Amino acid sequence: MISKETRLATLTCLSLRKSKISPSQVGQLCDFVLENTEVSSQSSKSLNLDGVKLSGSDALQSMLDLTELFIPTKHCYLSSLSLSGCGLNDKDVRPLLVAVGNGLGLVELKLSVNRLTDSSVISLVDSISGQCSLQILHLANNKVKKTICSACYDEVFI
Secondary structure, three states, X not given: OOOHHHHHHOOOEEEOOOOOOOHHHHHOOHHHHEOOOOOOOOOOEEEEOOOOOXXXXXXXXXXXXXXXXXXXXXXXXXXXXXXXXXXXXHHHHHHHHHHHHOOOOOOEEEOOOOEOEHHHHHHHHHHOOOOOXXXXXXXXXXXXOHHXXXXXXXHHHO
């Protein structure tokens, strides 16, 4: 019999867009996104959770197996994470943003159409170090002010 981890190892893209899954079920996706020592052929993965309501939960911290300080405990094979329209606020995304700065390894992060404010953008820019792998960040249709966007642009590109 093939183990669950072995079956998930061959999957590189999982879209659960607008699925009726609970935040606790999202937390159980760690088998899909994290390193598994039993499986030798791990590759980068893409996860789309657009429209899945995750506000007020610790689903992201559970799914990514982060410590209390939001440090990844295992290598994450997730290269692209889409959380657009998930009803997320600043508190909900804080673990994820800090984890990105702590070496989570995401290349693309989509956080459009949520309830993020200036403090989330500032937190992300502050947590990004020189070795951060994040290359693409989507923040459209949030509550971010134009002045913060300009300040972040200056911080990142100047």
